[in-house]
Amino acid sequence: MTIDSTGVxxxxxLRFVELEAxxxxxxxxxxxxxxxxxxxxxxxxxxxxxxxxxxxxxxxxPGDAALAAWTGVPNAPAVLLDxxxxxxxxxxxxxxxxRLRAEPALVPVELPTRAxxxxxxxxxxxxxxxxxxxxxxxxHESLRPDEPGHxxxxxxxxxxxxxxxRYGYHADRVPEARDRLIAGLxxxxxxxxxxxxxxxxxxxxxxxxxDLYVAATIAILAPLPDELHPIAPTLRPALEYLDPxxxxxxxxxxxxxxxxxxxxxxHDPRPAGAAPQK
Numbered sequence: 535m536t537i538d539s540t541g542v543x544x545x546x547x548l549r550f551v552e553l554e555a556x557x558x559x560x561x562x563x564x565x566x567x568x569x570x571x572x573x574x575x576x577x578x579x580x581x582x583x584x585x586x587x588x589x590x591x592x593x594x595x596p597g598d599a600a601l602a603a604w605t606g607v608p609n610a611p612a613v614l615l616d617x618x619x620x621x622x623x624x625x626x627x628x629x630x631x632x633r634l635r636a637e638p639a640l641v642p643v644e645l646p647t648r649a650x651x652x653x654x655x656x657x658x659x660x661x662x663x664x665x666x667x668x669x670x671x672x673x674h675e676s677l678r679p680d681e682p683g684h685x686x687x688x689x690x691x692x693x694x695x696x697x698x699x700r701y702g703y704h705a706d707r708v709p710e711a712r713d714r715l716i717a718g719l720x721x722x723x724x725x726x727x728x729x730x731x732x733x734x735x736x737x738x739x740x741x742x743x744x745d746l747y748v749a750a751t752i753a754i755l756a757p758l759p760d761e762l763h764p765i766a767p768t769l770r771p772a773l774e775y776l777d778p779x780x781x782x783x784x785x786x787x788x789x790x791x792x793x794x795x796x797x798x799x800x801h802d803p804r805p806a807g808a809a810p811q812k
Contacts, residue, residue: 543638545801546583550591556614557604562589562634565605565612569593569766570773571757573658573665576750578611578627580800581743585635596696609700624659628743640743647738654725654737654744657718658751664718665751666701667711671780672754672772673703687775690768712777719783722748726787735794749795756784758796 548564556563562582566575575594582589594610595601605612605620613621613630621627632641642648658664676688677698688694697703725737736745757765757773765773776784 544586546585546587546589548579548583548589548591550593553592553598553601553604556590556592559590560616562587563592563614564589565592565594565601565610565614567594567610570769571750571753571763571765572610573747573750573754574624575611576753576800577624577659577743577747578613580746580750581628581631581640582613582634583801584638584640584746584799585631587631587634596693624655624747628655631743638741640741640746642738642742651738651742651744655747658744658747662714664715665754667715667718668751668754669697669701670703670708670711671715671777673698673701674705674708675775676772677703677705688772712780715780716783719780719785719788723783723785723787726791730787735791737791741799745791745795746799749792749800752784752788752792753796755780756789756792758792762796 550568551559556565564579564582566572566579568575579591592601602608605614605622607620607622611622611627613627615621615630615634621630628641632639642651656663660666672688673694675686676691676694678686678688680686689697722737726735729735729737729739732739734740736742737748738744753763754773755776757763757770760770
């Protein structure tokens with residue numbers, strides 16, 4: 535853990551630069567989605583900030599061939615350290631963060647707790663996880679036709695079609711995604727209730743990377759206001775609309791956990807003017 539001159543743990547800084555400046559630099563470089571809260575990008579950024587590791591940031595631009603050629607993937611996040619191959623999946627990014635700085639430890643060591651940690655992380659972030667289920671619902675709302683009394687609230691059509699093709703949206707999968715999301719939120723509420731009874735606001739009893747990624751996932755179900763986390767105006771309506779059954783599953787405990795983790799451990803990834811919204 536890096537400590538500043540006042541004895542307070544030092545957070546890592548993030549400075550956004552253009553692609554060419556990042557590509558020719560050394561050290562840690564993060565390619566992040568910045569126009570809206572992405573659990574994968576938000577979690578990656580928070581990991582290195584809490585570890586006290588400084589980094590350069592590059593705002594992800596869909597369809598940027600030069601960016602994709604550098605990172606080797608058509609999406610974000612991607613994390614590059616010196617001449618090492620890019621880390622793109624959440625497991626590789628988490629492993630890199632733990633390798634760079636052991637403290638604060640964000641992955642449990644004790645085997646039973648570690649097993650619960652990784653079970654939750656997979657349930658949250660895998661291609662069929664809770665964050666991906668939310669994406670399916672957003673894409674469904676974005677691509678359905680308007681109905682009388684129920685106007686469509688979604689991403690712009692071009693972006694929605696691009697994301698649908700990239701992430702495998704199918705209308706017939708939406709009911710399953712909705713049910714899985716509701717069930718997962720119920721499990722999360724139960725886990726937070728157990729932790730609260732034991733005197734901790736964190737899911738596993740102490741702060742781990744799971745808390746960061748859970749809070750970032752809840753932020754795409756219940757977005758924070760722009761003064762706390764700006765979202766591109768064309769994208770915010772899609773994230774603010776929520777299926778009523780899913781909305782009912784966002785309990786006060788879940789919302790309180792999001793607010794605590796953002797206030798104490800996650801800050802807006804964009805310094806003023808560094809990564810403009812698009």
